[in-house]
Amino acid sequence: MSDDVKNNVPNGMKKRGRPRAFDHAGALAAATQVFWEKGFEGASLDDLTGAMGINRPSLYSAFGDKRRLFIDALNYYGTHEGAKPMLAFDAEPDITKAIEAFLSAALETQMGSGGEAYGCLLGTCAPTVAARVEGVAECLEDLGERTRHGLVERLDAEKAKGSLPPGFQSGHGADLLLDMMQCQAHRVRCGQNPDRLRAQIPMRARAVLGCRDAD
Amino acid sequence: MSDDVKNNVPNGMKKRGRPRAFDHAGALAAATQVFWEKGFEGASLDDLTGAMGINRPSLYSAFGDKRRLFIDALNYYGTHEGAKPMLAFDAEPDITKAIEAFLSAALETQMGSGGEAYGCLLGTCAPTVAARVEGVAECLEDLGERTRHGLVERLDAEKAKGSLPPGFQSGHGADLLLDMMQCQAHRVRCGQNPDRLRAQIPMRARAVLGCRDAD
């Protein structure tokens, strides 16, 4: 048996064959960016391979095909950029501020790191093809439900704590908050000035907190 | 120069040349439906001409090209299906019921006439290409602003009438209502059960009515 020391894998099974020359996660991040900007049909294989820095056969062997790469990109987005609002929400102990932080973080993400203003991959690009590209609707449902669950849990806990009224409807509040995030993305992608959105966040947070039983 | 007799027809103006063999508005309606279902890039010329019942040269001579046809379709949608929520809003004298009627009419439209559930052409398909297809962003801005203006006017009138509190912020309320319509479209297109959306309408109407100054 040959010396495994040079591969830093003493006993384990080192992969056979030629090693991959590109970073899988990095390539996926680049593809996600392209889909975010151009949508599923608008992103060509040349756009994708160009941004990912790989050739077509590498893309196909690593990701399957365009459809599966798109699904991977949705999940990648959902666990990176798309997860930031939830992180901001969890980090804020005051529920009102948490909701505002959720919307603020969403807006920052939607504006991109350099003013690109692509909105939300999950909110705009994916739904356009949800009914025609297999797996997209399920993926959206899954990612949305996950965030919703986190919101509902927190809202219920606040209710138990007494910082929200007993008649507060956590499910409706969570839905409304998710919708408000989605709407920001829509407006941002349509070119609306983010300052206007930013200014409305406190009022919208109050609208979410007003989700209680009718009297 | 020849006299006006050339273009002056005794009994009504008749166009010269072979008359058009298809209905312009009907063809545009068919194209709108295709774009609504498939988006801009997802709708091929074959899809479009097939649904419109015409050949390519007829499409190009009547509508210019795919891009201009898409813009025409956005405006057509905005003044037909897309105008229904506003009509329902205007027809209802009670402001609370008007807001609920607005959202209900939007939901019906988004569900299509036969359960297609394409959401909203303006809310989902158009924004995907807003930054890349010339004229789309302007068209969206224009159509949105028109609806918003109608909402704000009514809300201001209600405020003057006393059926809304003096601190009510009509602009924010209108924005929130438009956003809620857009969110319904998003959820519908993603395959969500419309009954759940229908059930939330009263609560959301109350959220809109709660857009007043903070205390």
Place this chain on the structure above:
DNA sequence: ATTATTATTTACTGATAGGTACATAAGTAG
């Protein structure tokens, strides 16, 4: 060193995309 396995590169495939040339048909104008 030889073999097996996997990744990369180049070049290519058939299909389809959006758009158009051209001949013909159908009307008006004189």
Place this chain on the structure above:
DNA sequence: CTACTTATGTACCTATCAGTAAATAATAAT
């Protein structure tokens, strides 16, 4: 009638689409 104008149908254009075959390169196993 002939001339002119506009629309239609067929057939075609070039560019690009998503996807792949085949040769080569780089690693591990023997």
